[in-house]
Amino acid sequence: MRALAAGLALLVLFFALAMPAAAEDFGDVGRVNKLISVFATPQLAPGESGPFRFELNSTYTETIVNVTLRTAIYMYATIEDAVPVDGNWSLSFGYPRIAEATGPNPRELVWTWASIPAGTAIPLNFTVLTAPDADDMPHGSVFSQATYFVRFQLDFQGNVSGTWTSFVMKSRGHFTDAQWAAATNETNTNPCVAPSCRGNLNLTILGVDGLLPDSSFGVKEPIPIWPFYALVAAAALFLVFAFLFWVEENPGAYPRVETSWARVRGKFARFRRVPKRAKGPGP
Secondary structure (H helix, E strand, C coil), X not given: CHHHHHHHHHHHHHHHHHCCCCCCCCCCHHHHCCCEEEEECCEECCCCEEEEEEEEECCCCCCEEEEEEEEEEEEEECCCCEEECCHHHHHHCCCCEECCCCCCCCCEEEEEEEEECCCCEEEEEEEEECCCCCCCCCCEECCECCEEEEEEEEEEEEEEXXXXXXXXXXXXXXXXXXXXXXXXXXXXXXCCCCCCEECCEEHHHHCCCEEEXXXXXXXXXXXXXXXXHHHHHHHHHHHHHHHHHHHHHCCCCCHHHXXXXXXXXXXXXXXXXXXXXXXXXXX
């Protein structure tokens, strides 16, 4: 019996080792959502520059190869309107720009890696350049917020059951409203199962294997500092008056202050007094 049990155990172990491991699900929502992690987005005044910091995380259990990451500024939006930052934008405005951009589009930056091991986190950043003049770049005002949106695209190859397979991940900014409406329409998502659909989103219509998060940064005129200083000065003035009125109500507490305050009040009273003109004889 012991020999039989040992033989069965060895047989089970043999089949467990011989069976191929389950293929990696590169489109799994829980993994795709964590591929891009944004840490810091600049909030700039017109003419300033600032860093946009994020991280590329390989959330998979196997190495991915031939990796290309693209990021681009693609939309300007206010409460009232949204304008694409595209070729037409470049005809009217020279900014915003990405300082590190080297290609024909000054608002796009590309990184490439031959391979990224499983579990690797790569910190990345780029510098946003703005212009002080609204003719070079529209921006928000003190009472109106304006936002520039940033999109991402990640292309790589992953090992699926021994075959290197290409995958494309994009964020919402790569799709038109019509494409997005079609991809989220109940007719196209019910019934629909992975990998064609993830939840209520039809990835096949969008032509991607996963959806990355978008991001943004703000550009607007700063709140003027002078009102703050005016409030501080007013508060200090009221504090002084409160003290002087207290001195006036408590004679003898601060004789010198009381005397000086009395002189000031006397001068102020003489300044306000308007001399009466003597009435001359009538006509």
